[in-house]
Each structure stands twice: as C-alpha cells, then as structure tokens.
Amino acid sequence: MMEAKKRMQLANEQATYLPTARELADGSARASARLSFSPYWWEAVSREAEDGDSFLPRRCDVVVVGSGFTGLSGALTLLRNGRQVVVIERGRAGFGASTRNGGQIGSGNQKFRVKKLIAIRGRKKAEEMLREGTRMLDHIAALISQEKIECHFRRCGRFRAAVRSEHYEAMAQDMRDLKDIAGVESSMVPRSEQSAEIDTDCFFGGSLLPNDASLHPALYHAGLLDRIKAAGGKVLAYTPARHITRAGPDFQVATNRGVIVAKDVVIATNGYTDGLVPELGRRIVPIGSALIATDELPATLFDRLLPRNRVYGNTNRVFFYFRGAPDARRIIWGGRVGRLVPAQSLAAVRHLAGDMLHVFPDLKDIAITHAWDGQIGYTYDEVPHIGCTRDGIHYALGYCGTGVSRATYFGTKIALKVLDKPEGRTSFDDLTFPAYPAHPVAKHAVPFVETWYRIRDAANF
Template sequence: MKNALEQRASLDALTAGRLARGRLQTSAGLTYRPYWWEAAPRRPALDALELPPQADVVIVGSGFTGLSAALTLLRNGRSVVVVERDVPGFGASTRNGGQVGSGNQKFRVKRLIAMRGRKKAEALLREGVAMLDTIEDLIAREKIDCHFSRCGRFRAAIRPEHYEAMARDMDDLREVAGVESFMVPRAEQRSEIGSDVFFGGSVLPQDASLHPGLYHSGLMQRIEEAGGVIVGGAPAEAIVPTASGFVVTTPRGTVSCRNVIIATNGYTGGLVPELKRRIVPVGSGIIATGEIPEALFAGLMPKGRVYGNTNRVFYYFRASPGERRIIWGGRVGRLANNTSPLAFRHLARDMLHVFPELEDVPVTHAWDGLIGYTFDEVPHIGRTAAGLHYAIGYCGTGVSRATYFGHKIALQLMGSKDGRTAFDDFDFPSFPLQPAAKQAVPVVETWYRIRDAVEF
C-alpha cells in the first residue's frame, strides 16, 4: 500500500495519459532538454577556450557533419577549428532519436528509378548502405562508447495496402541494391511489437541505433585529443575571401584559414545566402518516458529494434539503451511553444494509440530540434560559388548521412578521389520563395495528417 508521500508523487506526475488528454494542471518533473544530455552533459558555450588566429580549415557547425569532417581532416594532418553558435552539439545531432538508417526509405525504389534512372538509383541506394558501414567503422576504429547496435528497424504498416506496397518495395530494394530485409505479416507482428494496431511491417535488419549524446561527446573527445579546437558561443558572423583563403569573423575573434566547411543543416541561417535559399528547417519533437515496469516493458519491443510507421507524418520510437524507457518522436507541436507540455501532447497520444498500457507511465523529458529539408529531398555536398565547401540537407535521416557526408566533404576538400559520392553531380535547387516555404511547413504538415487519416 502506498504511503502519503508516494500517493502525492503519483498525483503530481505528468503521466502519458494526462499529457495526451491535455490535463496539465502540473508538469512536475518534466525537463525541457534532450534526455541524451543526462548521460552526456553539454559543456558551457562560453568556456575558457580561445579562438586560434589561424587554421587550415574552419568548420561552421559542431554537429555530426562538422565533427566527422574535423576528425577526417585531423587524421590527415590538417589543423581544424570548429566554431559553434551555441553550446557544442546544441542542435539536432544531440536532439534526434538515435535511429541510424541508410536513408534508402525516403523514396520507393521504383520512384527513385523514375526520377534518376536505374544506374543512378542503384548507386544512391548502395551508397546508403555504405553510410551505415561508415558510421559503424568509425565508432569501432575510434573506440567511441555510444551503445551502437545493428538492432534492425521495424516499419509498421498503418493500412493493409501499405504492407503490400512495402513488400514490393523491399523486393525491389533487394534486387537493385542487394539490401537484406523481410516482411512480418500481421498475424506474426507480436513477435516484433506488442501492439495490434498495425497491419504487419517490414524489417531492415542492418539498420542501427546509438546514444546520440555519447556519440557526439566521443567525437568531440577524439577531435580534441588530436589537436582540434571546438569553440562554442562563437557564431560565424562573416566569411571574407582573401588572397590565401578566408577570414571567419565571430564575436570571440577571427580565424584566418585556407578553407571553410559549412555544416549547419537545419540551423542554416543567413551567413551564406546561397545555402539559406536551399534549406527549409522543419521542427521535430521528442518525449522520453520514465522507467517502465519490467513485466510491462518486456512485451512492448521484444527484439529491441528501432521503430517507425508508414504515415506521411510519421512517428518513430525505441527504447533508451540499457534502460526501460521509451524515446518517442515525431513532428513538433504547432499550437504551443516548445517549453509547454501542449507542444508534445500529440506525441503522447500517438504513443498511447500504439501502447495504451502506458497510460500511467510518467513523461520525464520533452525537447525539439530542427531537421534540414531540401527541395528535392536528398542531401547535398559540394562548393558554393565563393569556394565554401558544404554538406547539408539530410531530410530527417541525419545520423549516418551526416557522419558520411562530413567524412566525404573533408576528403573532397583535400582533393582525394575517395571523396567522390553518387550525390556529387546533383543540382542543388532553391526553394521558390524560401521564407514562404518555411512558413508553409505547418500547413503542408496538416494537409498530410488529413491525408493520413482518410487515405486518399
């Protein structure tokens, strides 16, 4: 029997059920920052580090792209300074769900072939597989303890016709790019997920998961051990060409360098207008539950995979590594600011639709972040007209893509033939009326939600 203190704590807890129904008299215990920061705290933006006056390369942005590029450059004898507007790792690299995919599910195979041709489609799909291998190899080589696991991905079919379409697409993916997968019919889906709301699904057994906070911290540690410098609270305010390269100006000083890499993805602002026109930031929200009783937790995700669904406005979820918590993500709420529980209400609703037994489980953390979307929905790598290198636009599959593209843009900067990618010859289209496109994101998302509901 509960004592009075336990009963009061139970009444005050913001449970998934209360959040889903908007009963928000209290949000006791709800922390508005990424759960990943508990194990990997962010260091202060204005730390004691000074900005060096010179470097071979300045990298703007301290996410996975920038850190991957920095590590590749350092391992090849270049001096590197990474400048960051906020706390190092403040952006999406430590705000994502820690799901690691190939990016090969952005388009169905037949559509990709229709858009790009069979030869190019095959190259793109195979490079998606290489992205997964690259991040696994990097983590192993650098000995980064971040719970990396090839756990596999279960993608749940919202409707019976989605299952059939996925089955055909998995066949095409295997035939065109040799990607392993298998289908799980509805009658057997309890072997993959403790829910009956879906109509079966597909499994990509080579997809992976990691702890993004620990992965980011591990990359930072290896960079600094190799002599690289990462300076927070140092937004790049101007990049001025010189006879020998560039001068990058920040509030904490200037750095002269031979080359610059722009690695800002969804946080790309007006520093380089040529890139700003080509990226629209899209908000993403995530909640984390408290510890779930073992008897209940054991049946929810029995194989410990990462999970998603087939909706246009989809949600994704997984267990926190080594814990009985669920990390549940989707689009950010539009009707409240990101420090209000109402901004995350829809995530609790989706979670309880799949797992109604989590009604009384506390929600402890809620946070948001920005995804960088491109007009053609593919990532881009290359150089601007002024000679700035860039790698951006991961469209929601940034953990492996950012790591891979950061490595590749560093190799391209050094003139290595190993820097070539299947994405090199893509035109990088601007968004028509980019500011309007940014404002239109909630409208388009609402339209997609309606289509998901009525399926037309």
C-alpha cells in the same frame, strides 16, 4: 500542526509531479508538471565538457562551422590527415539535432520508394545512391569501432509498421526492389506474426531491415568531441560565425571573438542553416521534430511491448518513430513538433503521447519525464547535398530527418574533398542543389503542409 503537514505534503507533490502519458495526451496534465524540457540523452554527458575551447586562433587550415555529426566527423578526418582545424559553434557543442535525435541509424534510403527514385533520377543514378546509402550505415559502424567510442551502438534492426493493409503490399514490393537494385536484405512480417516484433494490434504487419542500428546520440557526439580534442583540434562553443569573406586565396571568418583566417571553410549546419551563406540559406528549410521519454517501465511490460528491442517507424506521411532507451527501460517516442502552440510546452508534445497510447495503451499510467525538440534540415528535392559554393566554401547538409548515418558519412566525405582526395567522391556530387521557390514563404508554409498530410493520413487518401 496537521495543516502544516498537509501543506508540506502538497508542496512536495507539486515539486515532483510528472504527468502520465494519458494526462499529457488528453490535455489534463497540471501546469505544475516538472518534466524536463531538455533531451533525455543529455543526462549521460557533462555539458560543461562540451563548452569547448576559449581561445580563437588567428589562423588555421580549415574552419568548420557547426559542431554536429557532420562537423565533427569532418574535423576528425582533417586532423587525422595533418590539418589544423577549428570548429566554431554558436551554442554549446552539439546543441542542435546531433544530440536531440532519436538515435536511429539507417542507410538514409527511407525518403523515396525505389520506383519513385528511379523515376526521378534514372535507374543508374538511383542504384548508385541506394548502394551508397548502405555504405553510410557501414561507415558509421566502422568509425565507432575504430575510434572505440562507447555509445551503445547496436545492429538491432528496424521494424517499419504498415498503418494500413494496402501499405503492407506496397512495402513488400519496395523491399523486393531494394534487394534487386541495391542488394539490401530485408524480410516482411505479416500481421499474424507481428506480435513477435511489437505488442500491438494497430498495425498491419511491416518490414524488417535487420542491419539497421541504434546508438546513444549524446555519447556518440561526446566520443567524437573527445577524439578531436585528443588529436589537437579546437572546438569553440558560443562562437557564432557572423561573416565569411574571401581574402585572396584565403577566407576571413568573422566571429564574436574576432576574425580567423583559413584556407578552407566547411559549412555543416544542416537544420540550423541561416543566412550566413545566402546561397545555402535559400536551399534549406528547418522543420521542427520533437520527442518525449517515458519513466522507466517494469521489465515485464518493456519486454512484452518491444520483445526484440529494435528501432521502429511507420508508413504515415507524417510518421512517428520510437525505440527503447539503450541505458534504461524507457521508451523514446518522436514525431513532428506541435504547431501553433508555445515551444517547450506540454501542448507542443501532446500529440506524441496520443500517438504512443494509440500503439501502446498499456502505457497510459506511465509518467513522461522528458520532452524536447530540434530542427531537421529539409531540401527541396528531399536528398542531402555536398559540394562547394560559387565562392569556394565547402558544405554538406540537408539530411531530411535521416542524419545520423548521412551526417557522419558526408562529414567524412567533405573533409576528403577539402583534402582533394579521390576517396571524397560520392554519387551525390553531380546533383543540382535546387533553391526553394519563395523560400520565406516555404518556411512559413510548413505547419499547413504538415496539417494537410495529417488529414490525408487520417482519411487514407
């Protein structure tokens, strides 16, 4: 009898076992760990509701390929202007990065220091791009307000931590340049005062961007989806586009459910761009990004670690980012996906737990409940692109890891371009969209480039 009880108790423990952050980081987590290899965000929405429509119409005004933030914000704009729109998606609606990201919202200006952007683009173009970046942030705030989307949107501010002391001074100069050229407000937090922002000793101060924001990405996506359906739009999940051909003034989009004819086509696939339109496929390299979520923390611990509950990042080349969950006292921690290990495995996210414990060692005994990944769409010049292919197919993609505000804004703008409205103009319109040299090689080189960057981060050169 006692042996049977022991076996039952052991079986129950194995069925509910979650690794602690320390076990995940040091590789001692048991193979029986039951953490969920799906986004934490998905628990707040009905995935069945995002399966979308089942009937493929024969004709419409615009076919949008991709059901992420770009595709949905574009579709909503087109619907509000009287167009018939069909969004097609090869998986569930929002299966890609739009419901997998960290929910941090910035202006999209984080990729280059101001001086470098000026050196690449010239002062006039740099100013236009940086100022438009701030409008992207305001745009998503206005859209969420106007459409009354409940998604925990909050202007929480961003604290970007200096990993080394010399990074602090470089960041301070960049913040001054950003204020000078684009009017962006910020402040610097020295190391002696950073405990007011974050309870750790491993950083050397940082910058604070008070207007940056956060949201719950799956709830935001679900809100956009609801508005599209209410406006008469169709979203067809599990309907991959197989071919797009020109047919006189129209396009024929062949799918697994048949062919649909449209006046215009918009490609909104970002990190999931493939060879459907070869001209675009050569210009995007997908880069894996991964996140983990902790179990709920005691209130005293959560409030001590993140006293202002902002969104956070750092200055490494291969950086990590983190935040508190908007609906629970959990920490969501993200970075690059583990390389040369099986996907959706403990090994693929082990380094994330290690980075988290380096910053917050007090989390060592907190369980990790979720781990997931997604694909970022990277361009060769590290800026997003919007426009038309030689065959007249519209596109907006290549957000390079800052896609929440950029994708929403570019989706709206590409829709306005389809409508031939002057409001669709952007400062990105005249940028050359370079292809990757030896694109197949570039895709396979990503793990080696990231490893080299990690070595440089560790050695400080």
